[in-house]
Amino acid sequence: MELLRFATAGSVDDGKSTLIGRLLYDSKAIFEDQLESVERTSRERGDAYTDLALLTDGLRAEREQGITIDVAYRYFATPRRKFVIADTPGHIQYTRNMVTGASTADLALVLVDARKGVLEQSRRHAFLASLLGIPHLVVCVNKMDLVDWSPDRYEEIRSEFRSFAMKLDVRDLTFVPISALHGDNVVERSANMPWYEGSSLLHHLEEVHIASDRNLIDARLPVQYVIRPQDQASAELHDYRGYAGTVAGGVLKPGDEVVVLPSGLTSTVAAIDGPGGPVDEAFAPMAVTVRLSDDVDVSRGDMIARVRNRPHVGQDIDAMVCWLANEPSLRPGAKLAVKHTTRWGRAVVKAVQYRLDVNTLHRDEGAGGLALNEIGRVRLRTTVPLFYDEYRRNRATGSFILVDEGTNNTVGAGIILGPTAAA
């Protein structure tokens, strides 16, 4: 069974919690004791109905204030797939939450209230999904019951959303008209909307093709850990030296000619061990241990790649950075720790080229800095060379985080555009 990770986004009251509650409920991922506890809380609060949204609100403060604060993860399965939902709240800290929840998602699900249409927030959600390189975007036009199941209203919203999405890098855009409250087109096709010819939301989630979303071309193994059992085990392991890591792209096979960066030394893959023993091929996101035929010096933070297909190696990088800290803001001259694949270094901000208005996509070149939840194009210089690809080409080797060296907090998310263009 395949795993699909998806992130949900919507403005407050668009019906996101209701939709998730329904998906969980209809796929029998809600247990009786959970339902009872939600019914009890609903009764105590004097709600007129059992609020399925309570199923997804985890923390005390959220229950008290009736709002959702942080990303929450939910799990359900159908006979076809297992699903991980990253449920990202739609109001405060929106960008911070969505990038956290959506960075590893295969699919983003954006809710739009059929009465309100495409709001600024809907545009922002779609933009973030495209920035994060989420391959599939599903727009659920919710509360169709409140617009009399009108195909015209649905079409109107669809075309408006589409014209905005044209400006973005969205590979696969799908629309589903639903009523989360009544279940229309959530699990089963709705009899109330015979004019809709697509599949139900759940059916789409089960069928959407994700296997080819991965990069199977550029072989990359960031070395995580060097396994050397020689001091403990038997004589036959005396010379064992394995380079453990999670494949970040491409396919590696025994016999492949590889290069180790930064040394540039070349060797051949002698063997690859997966968690269950030797394997013929390794591809993302397998966690493997690679042995080489030559005794080359390899340590954590190095990158193994194919001789004729190497990543960029460099210290001057242009990236879209999403700033996640309250204080201070990101300014030229700032020095930060950077983690890229399995490599830590330091980075200095050379320039903030522009700040992006995520609602209009307007570039403000006079911004000079990025405050909390702002996104902009940033030029960085790192103390150590990074071995990277453009994020568009590879999310694993094209991403990094920035960490404040004083507080140790994660303060920035970086999406690599490429080497800094020569001035």
Add this chain to the structure above:
Amino acid sequence: MSSTEQWGAAGASGGTTYELTHLQVLEAEAIHIVREVAAEFERPVMLFSGGKDSAVMLHLAVKAFAPARLPFPVMHVDTGHNFPEVLEYRDRRVAQLGVRLVVVSVQEAIDAGRVVEETGPGASRNRLQTVPLLEAIEGNRFDAVFGGARRDEEKARAKERVFSFRDEFGQWDPKNQRPELWNLYNGRHRRGEHIRVFPISNWTELDVWQYVAAEGIELPSIYYAHRRRVFPRDGMWLAETPFVTVGPGEEVEERMVRFRTVGDASCTGAVESTAADVAQVIEETAATRVTERGATRADDRISEAGMEDRKREGYF
């Protein structure tokens, strides 16, 4: 999983699809996390209670470093209220792997007066574990502590990061968690602070059982149906042990039961079951309509926010 079964699709000649099953993806994710910690921390330790989640976590950790040995010790917070089958299993596993076991004794902490035993109905040693746990982390200068908690277990856990920062008092601040992006984990901390790490965050109870089956992982026998003297309390079956007092009106009888979680024997309930092996447990788990904690943990029923409050104080 045998290697052919596990990677079969990819290894087949002709049109390879490069697909992984959900268990393979979860396994890879967990191994990645464990290796990351071993590489970046000075003194990690893995909690190992002998329960199924920690058994699976330990199994994954062993795989992460094979053929070398596990590069860190394991630690058991012993409430003193144990099922003998679980202790026996714990010691056997540790001996097989040749790893060092650190035992943290709640009884000792009580005897020394560092914590005070709860009294009255519903008293348990569950909450008392926090103090000796934090003392052991401090005393051993552990900087990373692996736990087998899963996000599907409980609402507060659903929001916790994989790398979960703890301040010098061991406290969790749910409103101030570090953003966690891609698989770029940030374990940086100051001396005295530590990180709790949850490699099987994204596993469900069913995933755990499917993996136990696929890998042939041995578990304590009490996870499978057996006859036991039990009595009903708070809607679940409590085992008759030296650690609980059977109250008036509570009647002990022998029933076929198994445990879905293993914790302090005084507050971990059994469920009626005839599932005597892994396959039958999977069937039962897939069909069950009650969460494992709701069914079997009196400690989690204290209040809507029971787990969150304990976690803030430094509980697992």
